[in-house]
Amino acid sequence: MTIRTHHDLQAAARHQAANDLTWHANYRRWRPPVERAVAWLVQHGNRRLRYRGTIANNIWLHTRAAALNLRRLVNLRLTQTGGTWQLAPATT
Template identity: 65%
Template sequence: MSTTQGEAPQAVPGGLTTDDFHVDTTAGTVTCPAGHTKTLGRPLADGNRQAQFKALCRACPLHERCTRSKTGRTFNVHPQYDLLKAARDQAATSPEWQDEYRRWRPPVERAIAWLVAKGNRRVPYCGIIANNIWLHHRAAALNLRRLINLGLTRIAHTWHLGPATA
């Protein structure tokens, strides 16, 4: 289920997305594209609230485009839904946002790739303090390697970035 930037994921390829549903966090309701409205339940342990369309989905003409579930669609709403929706809308429509994203994504992805390379996808120790120290040392080593590749040299008692000149 891959999506391109700015698109909501689809439960069914070519089908409906979460953007096709109308969520009213003030009233605590979700309305599906077929016009069925359900009330959001109490917050779960993670803060999400759910609207369960289950029985309404059985006879719905949009069922095949909406969900693969035999029991019907369950719609999850994040506690910060309105803020996240506004950010997604801005990402999809703002040329300035898209330019910034294109500018900064490659170096950030590269830095993350360097950080997790060579078996470092998981932290090696038990405990927050030991893993925090490990992460800082790993980042420092990667930064030092990058600076050396850019030409960091020591001349006398001074460090220089660029070609060495004596």
């Protein structure tokens, strides 16, 4: 049996995850937005890389992420007022 170099660190992290209520609260808070962001990134056939080489794919990934961020900001009603960018106030 081969034990990996980070086995002790992983075991400690698993133990903390199993016993720490603060960790559980943070996990429940942050997992859905992260999963949603990943889903947005890979939707419409974007699960595969389009180009050869890491530089071209890195450029594509950054462009895709920037476009998704811009779409999100537009949906949050981003406006420019007096030379500064602002999100519209939340309505209740």
